[in-house]
Amino acid sequence: MATGLLTEDAADQIVTTCRTAIGDSLRSATYFARDDYQQLYLRDDLERDxxxxxxxxxxxxxxxTxxxxxxxxxxxDYNYTIRVFDNGFLIRVTNxxxxxxxxxDGLTVKDFEEVATALNSxxxxxEIE
Structure with missing residues (x-):
């Protein structure tokens, strides 16, 4: 796994944002750029594979696309993507x-909207920095 794309504060901010909006249903959070990524959170009961x-x-x-x-x-305008799988959901927020x-894990549309809005912010x- 690549590291160092974000400051520790920025990484913590993303995880806190997700945990606040999603709670214990959060499975993982990954920040990415065009050619690198940093997994910020992976719930303890999940495999790292x-x-x-x-x-x-x-x-x-x-x-x-x-x-x-x-x-x-x-x-x-395009806002975000939700993907639905047998064992959970993926939400992608990108600029x-x-x-x-x-x-x-399972969420309501309102939960997805809340986390997408917070991550977009x-x-x-x-971008301003």
Whole structure:
């Protein structure tokens, strides 16, 4: 796993944001840029065997594809993606240079909206720095 992309404070801020919005349903949180990533949180009951580099490549390409495909549509601007799996959910919040994907147990749409809004605020604040 790559490390050092974020300061410890920024990494803690992402995890705290996710834990506040999601609680014990949070499975993992991973920060990523185009070609590097940092897993910030993995719940103790989960295996550390996921191929995160493949996930990152897919999520980055997926963001770019969705952003381009829906640009200018009547749906409005792209905000975030929720993926549904047999054993949980993945939410991806991304901008042009970085993103966060979070895996969870079951959540409501309101929970997803809350964490997406908070993570978007975090990413937006980093663009200003």
């Amino acid at each position: 996921a191929d995160l580099s493949t996930f990152i490549g897919h999520e980055w390409r997926g963001f770019k 969705a952003q381009t495909a829906y640009d200018g549509s009547e749906l409005g 042009d240079s970085e993103g966060v994907f979070v895996t969870t 975090f990413l937006d604040s980093r």
